[in-house]
Amino acid sequence: MSERRTTLLGALLTAIGPVSMAIYTPAMPELVHAFGTTEAAVKLSLSLYFGGFAVAQLVAGPVSDAFGRRSASIGFLLIYLVGSLMAALAPTIDWILAGRLVQGIGASVGMTVARAAVRDQFTGVEASRIMNMIGIILAIGPALGPSMGGLALSAFGWKSIFLLMILFGLVILTSCILLLRETAVPDRSRLRPITLLSTYAMLLADPRFLFPSLVLGGAIGALYAQGTMLPFVMIGVVGMTPTQFGLGMLMQTGSYLTGSVLLRLISTRLGGPASVAIGLVCSGVGGTMMLLSVLLLPPSFLSIMVPVGVSTFGIAFITPHIVTAGLAPFPKMAGSASALMGFIQMGGGFAGGLIAAAFASPLTSIGIIIPAMEYIAIGSYLTYRFVSRRP
Template sequence: MSERRTTVLGALLTAIGPISMAVYTPAMPELVRAFGTTEAAIKLSLSLYFGGFAIAQLLAGPVSDAFGRRAASIAFLTIYVLGSLVAAMAIDVNWILAGRLIQGIGASVGVTVARAAVRDQFTGERASRIMNMIGIILAIGPALGPTIGGLALSTFGWQSIFLLMVAFGGGALLACIFVLKETTVPDRSRLQPVTLVRTYAGLITDLRFLLPSLILGGSIGALYAQGTMLPFVLINVVGLSPTEFGLGMLAQTGSYLAGSIALRTVSGRISGPAAVSIGVSFCGVGGLLMFLSVHLLSPTFLSIMVPVGICTFGIAFLSPHVVTAGLAAFPRTAGSASALMGFIQMGGGFAGGLAAAAFASPLTSFGTIIPAMEFTAVASYLAYRFVSKRQ
């Protein structure tokens, strides 16, 4: 495919995961009231989504290596649409939990195929440029997601949230059917259990892959994990309405867009490793400010979202080059490598969301777990620099 087609389709597929979270989060407090359930149960719906997304990637990647990127995308996006319909027709909270789990399984193919399709066709700076452009396009969906979700919730009720997901998933499915071209040579042997185990074992023990993946698991994983906490912090603690929350989340995605544009502006003047250093520094500083603001200041919108914005700017700066570096050495197993990288990334979000349940206060969990994840990204980067110098 052309660079432009790869970029646009890559952004559409990658957006499935973040949009499914961004549109949903304004409805979480309302779902507690609608089903007469607890905050913990609704938080579990997001954790199940993360869990399904993370674990299913380990299958989605090899399936895309074995049957092709196009066939895998069509199959998993069909599952996503079915999960959205299950949630939209929910009669109790258990249906919501089941629908979100099915959605996560279906959405897992998006980032896996997007990254693998880039690796299939492009390498080096060109691949990083495409990943950066995907990030710029991707910022639009999650930026509008909470706002659209909040408005739909206020106007049409919680069911409309899931009907929006049906529409988006259906659009992505049609794009894969009519626009996505195959970018790899399918190899059915990639799905053999022995080959699968050997491939994943080789990846997870290779520091060239593991450490970049841990950088993403700490930084982007924190972005996902805070999605389970921010609605309750900003709506129940700070006092925003669901619509105000949706508008307020523009600060987060606006920071991501600003970071992506800034990276594209300076990419001709700084190297990939320098960009990663800058991005990791923003994540570390943002994590420190987040910890201090939560534990030392009374919570306000700015005290919460300014550190979030700093971290998110850093994520946009580091992720294109970290993804490219982590996949560069594995052209024959790009789908599996992309899947395992995504598993570690989403697994970080899943683990952070589960850890939040151990805290009685969503504010305390936010100010403890998210900084710890950002510091994990910093430590992984330092280890990667050390290992790279010795090789």
């Protein structure tokens, strides 16, 4: 496929995971009242989505290696639509939990196939350029997601949230059927249990893969983890309405879009390692600001969202080079490597969300968990740079 088509399809596939979270988050406090349940139960719905997304990637990657990127995408997107329909028709909170789990399983193919398809066709500067452009396009979906979710919730109720997801899933499925071309040579042996386990063991033992993945697990995992906390902080503690929260989240995605556009303008002069260093400085500063704001300032929109914006700006500088560097040494197992990288990335968000559920105060959880995850990302990159210098 051309660079442009790969970028467009990659952005759509990658977006299905974040958009399904961004549209959903404004409805979380409303679901507590709609089903007469607890905040912990509704938070569990997002954790199950993360868990399904993270674990299913370990299957989606090898499936795309075994049967091809196109067949895997179509199959998993159909699973996503089934999960969306289950949630839209849910009579109880248990059906919401099950639907979100199935949604996460279906959405897992997006990030895995997008990154693998780029690695199948492009390397080096070209691959980083495509990943950067995917990030720019990707920013639009999560930017509109909370706003669309908040407006739909106010106008039509919580069911409309899942109807939006069904519509989005149909758009991506149609695009894959019409536009996605096969970029890999299918190899059914990749699905053999012994081959699968040995592949993942080899990847985890290789510092060229492990530490870039841990960078993403800390930095992007923090972004996903705070998605489970922000609705309850901004709506429950700060006092915003769901619509105000949805519009306020434009600050987060605007920061990511600004960082992605700026990186595209200066990346040729900056270089990959320098861009990652800048990104991690921003992530560390944002995490420290979050810690200090929770400890020292009364909670407000700016005291929470300014640190979020600084950290998110840094993620745009981190992702393109780290993803490219982590996948480059493994061309024959790009699907599996992409899947395991995504598992570690989403697993970070899942773990952060689970830990947050143990805190009585969402404000305390966001002030402790997010900085810790940013510091993990920084430490992982420093270790990666150290081991990369060894023969």
